Amino acid sequence: xxxxxxxxxxxxxxxxxxxxxxxxxxxxxxxxxxxxxxxxxxxxxxxxxxxxxxxxxxxxxxxxxxxxxxxxxxxxxxxxxxxxxxxx
Numbered sequence: 001x002x003x004x005x006x007x008x009x010x011x012x013x014x015x016x017x018x019x020x021x022x023x024x025x026x027x028x029x030x031x032x033x034x035x036x037x038x039x040x041x042x043x044x045x046x047x048x049x050x051x052x053x054x055x056x057x058x059x060x061x062x063x064x065x066x067x068x069x070x071x072x073x074x075x076x077x078x079x080x081x082x083x084x085x086x087x088x
Contacts, residue, residue, distance in 0.1 A: 007058065007083050011075075014053045019046055031076030036069070047072060060085040 016026035019041040035042050042050075051062055062085065071081045 007086050010057050018049050029075040033075040036072035
C-alpha cells in the first residue's frame with residue numbers, strides 16, 4: 001500500500017510542477033478527473049514532458065508502444081499505468 005501512496009504523491013507533484021497546476025489543484029485530482037483535453041495546461045507538448053518526468057521520478061522506462069490516449073484520459077488511468085510500471 002505504501003507504493004500506491006508514493007506513486008500517487010509523486011505523480012501529483014509531477015503534474016503540479018510540469019503543468020504548473022500548483023499543489024492545491026494537483027491534490028484535488030480524483031480518479032475521474034480528466035487530463036488531456038480537459039486541463040488546458042495538459043496539451044500535446046506537455047505529454048512528452050510528463051512521460052520524461054515519470055521515468056525520472058518513478059525510476060521506470062516507458063516504451064513508445066505502451067503509450068495510448070487512454071492513459072491520459074483521466075488521473076486514475078495515469079495513476080494505474082504508473083503503478084503497474086513501478087510494480088514491474
